[in-house]
Amino acid sequence: xxxxxxxxxxxxxxxxxxxxxxxxxxxxxxxxxxxxxxxxxxxxxxxxxxxxxxxxxxxxxxxxxxxxxxxxxxxxxxxxxxxxxxxxxxxxxxxxxxxxxxxxxxxxxxxxxxxxxxxxxxxxxxxxxxxxxxxxxxxxxxxxxxxxxxxxxxxxxxxxxxxxxxxxxxxxxxxxxxxxxxxxxxxxxxxxxxxxxxxxxxxxxxxxxxxxxxxxxxxxxxxxxxxxxxxxxxxxxxxxxxxxxx
Amino acid sequence: xxxxxxxxxxxxxxxxxxxxxxxxxxxxxxxxxxxxxxxxxxxxxxxxxxxxxxxxxxxxxxxxxxxxxxxxxxxxxxxxxxxxxxxxxxxxxxxxxxxxxxxxxxxxxxxxxxxxxx
Numbered sequence: 001x002x003x004x005x006x007x008x009x010x011x012x013x014x015x016x017x018x019x020x021x022x023x024x025x026x027x028x029x030x031x032x033x034x035x036x037x038x039x040x041x042x043x044x045x046x047x048x049x050x051x052x053x054x055x056x057x058x059x060x061x062x063x064x065x066x067x068x069x070x071x072x073x074x075x076x077x078x079x080x081x082x083x084x085x086x087x088x089x090x091x092x093x094x095x096x097x098x099x100x101x102x103x104x105x106x107x108x109x110x111x112x113x114x115x116x117x118x119x120x121x122x123x124x125x126x127x128x129x130x131x132x133x134x135x136x137x138x139x140x141x142x143x144x145x146x147x148x149x150x151x152x153x154x155x156x157x158x159x160x161x162x163x164x165x166x167x168x169x170x171x172x173x174x175x176x177x178x179x180x181x182x183x184x185x186x187x188x189x190x191x192x193x194x195x196x197x198x199x200x201x202x203x204x205x206x207x208x209x210x211x212x213x214x215x216x217x218x219x220x221x222x223x224x225x226x227x228x229x230x231x232x233x234x235x236x237x238x239x240x241x242x243x244x245x246x
Numbered sequence: 247x248x249x250x251x252x253x254x255x256x257x258x259x260x261x262x263x264x265x266x267x268x269x270x271x272x273x274x275x276x277x278x279x280x281x282x283x284x285x286x287x288x289x290x291x292x293x294x295x296x297x298x299x300x301x302x303x304x305x306x307x308x309x310x311x312x313x314x315x316x317x318x319x320x321x322x323x324x325x326x327x328x329x330x331x332x333x334x335x336x337x338x339x340x341x342x343x344x345x346x347x348x349x350x351x352x353x354x355x356x357x358x359x360x361x362x363x364x
Contacts, residue, residue, distance in 0.1 A: 020269060020359040025259075029276065029284070029350045032255045112248060143248045146283030146350075168330040172283050204340045207316065207332040 033147055036115035040122065040150025045244070047127035050237045051135060052230075053149055055173055056157035057166075058139030061183040061217055063091045065157065065226075066134055068217040070098040072227060077131040077234070082121050084113040084138045091136065101125060112143035115150055132234065141166065145173040152237055153178040160184045160194045167202035175206045179213065179229060186216040249288040253296035259352055264301040269357030271302050277310045280329050282350040286311065305355075314347035 028034060044051045054062045063083075070079055081102040083091040092104035103121045105113060118135065125133075135151060137144040156177035158166050161184060167174040174180065180203055182196055200212050213229065215222030256274070264271050278286050286309045293307040316327045318334035324345060325335025334342050 020357065021267070022273075022354050022356045023263060023267065024354045025263060025352045026354075027259060027352045029252055029256055029259075029352055031259060110248075110251070114251075143283070146248065171330040172281060175281070202330070205331050205333055207340060207342045207344070209341060 030146070030148075033115045036119055037148035037150040040115055040119055041152075043119075043122060043127065044133070044150060044152070045241055047130070048238065048241060049127050049130050049133050050234050051133045051149075051151040052233070053135045053137055053144075053151035053154050054157065055137045055141075055144045055154060055177075056139060056159070056183075057141045057162060060139070060157040060159040060162065062136050062139070062157060063094055064217040065181070065183060065215075066095060066136065067098055068220070068223060069134075069226070069230075070095065070100055072223070073132070073230070074098065074100060078129055079132045079134070080125055080130045081134045081136060082113075082118065082125075083136045084117075086110075086138065107138060111138060111140050112147055113137050113149060114147045118149045132230070141170040141173050145176045153233055155179045155181060157181045157183045158199060160187050160191050160196075163193075164195050164199040165202055167199065167206060171206050174203055175208055177208065177210045180208075180210055181226065182212060182214040184216055184218075185214045185221060186219040249284060249292045250296055252284055252289060253292045256293075256352060257296060257300050257302055260300075260302055260355065263355055264357075267357045269359060271305045271355060272358045273306050273308060273356035274302060275308045275310065275353045275355070277312055277349045277351045277353050279312045279347040279349040280314050281344070281348040284350055310353065312346050312349050315345045316342035317345050318342050 056062055066081060073079065079100045081095045081100065083102055083104045084107060085091060086107055086109065089104045092102040095102035103124050105117050105121050135149060154176050156173055158180060160182065182199060188194060196214060203212060213222060213225045215226055260271065278284055290307060290309060297303050297305065314327045314329065315324055316332050316334065317324045318337060318339050319341065320339045321334065321337045323334060323336035332342055333340050
C-alpha cells in the first residue's frame with residue numbers, strides 16, 4: 001500500500017475521503033524538472049565538475065566562444081561540452097575538433113534543454129575526468145531561462161549585432177544570468193547603433209548585479225577577463241565542495 | 247513556447263493526487279506571475295489538448311495572476327514593477343528584491359462529489 005497510486009483506496013474506505021473537496025497542493029509546476037536538476041547538481045558536485053550553462057539567441061557566438069576558450073584552457077582544465085540544437089551534430093564536431101569530448105543533444109522541435117535531457121547526456125560522459133563542463137543551450141532567448149539544468153552558473157551572451165535593448169525585450173534570460181557577455185565587440189566599429197552602456201543600463205533595470213564583460217572570441221579582445229571569471233568560479237566551487245565534505 | 251510540456255508535467259503531478267481522491271477532478275488552480283516564463287493564455291490553450299484522455303480531461307483550468315512587486319533594500323518601499331523595469335518605484339534604486347511575480351505554482355485542485363471509482 002502506498003500513498004500515491006490509489007491502491008490504498010478500497011471498497012471499504014473509499015467513502016472516507018471528503019467528497020467535493022478542494023485540495024491544496026502548492027507545488028511548483030516545474031517540480032519534475034527541478035527534482036532532476038537537483039540530482040544533476042549533486043552528480044556534478046560529487047565529481048567536482050563545474051557546470052556552466054551558456055544561453056543566447058542563435059548566432060550570438062556561443063560555439064565560437066567555446067572554441068577560443070577550449071584552445072586557451074584545455075591544458076589547465078579537463079573540459080567537455082554538451083551541445084543543444086534542434087538538429088545536426090555540427091557544433092559538437094566543431095568542439096571535438098578542439099580535442100575535447102562533446103555530446104550533441106538534438107532536441108527535435110524542443111526549444112530548450114531540460115534537466116532530463118541533460119541527465120541522459122551525462123551518462124555518455126566520464127565525469128570523473130572532467131573539471132569544467134559547458135552546456136551550450138539551444139539558441140533561444142525565451143525558453144532556456146525557465147529550466148534549471150543543475151548548472152552552477154548561467155552565462156548569457158548578447159552579441160553586438162543584436163541590438164542593445166535585448167535585456168529589456170527578453171528580461172527573463174538576462175535576469176537569470178550570473179554573467180553577461182557582450183560578444184563580437186570587434187564589430188562595434190562598424191555598428192553605430194549598438195551602445196554597450198545602454199545594454200548595461202537595460203540589464204541593471206532588471207535588478208541584476210551580474211557582471212557584464214565585453215569580448216571578442218575572434219580578435220581575442222576581453223577574453224582574459226572571461227578566463228579570470230571562469231577560474232574564480234572553479235575556485236569557489238572547489239571551496240564549497242570541500243566544505244560540504246567536511 | 248514550452249506551455250504544452252508544462253501541461254504534460256502538470257498532468258503527471260495531478261496523477262498521484264487524483265488517485266487519492268474518489269471524485270472526478272473538476273478544477274485545477276494555478277498561480278502564474280509575469281516573470282515565470284510561462285504565458286497564461288498559451289497554457290490555457292494547451293491544457294485541453296494535453297488533458298485529453300487524462301484524469302483532468304473534464305477539469306477546468308483556472309489561472310490566478312499575481313502582480314509584479316519589488317521591495318527596495320535602501321528605502322524599504324514596496325512598489326509595483328514591470329517585467330523589464332524592476333527599479334524601486336519610490337527612489338529608483340536598481341537593486342531591488344522581487345516579492346511577487348515569478349510564481350509558477352499548482353495551488354489546488356477540486357474534486358466533484360460523485361465517485362469515479364467503482
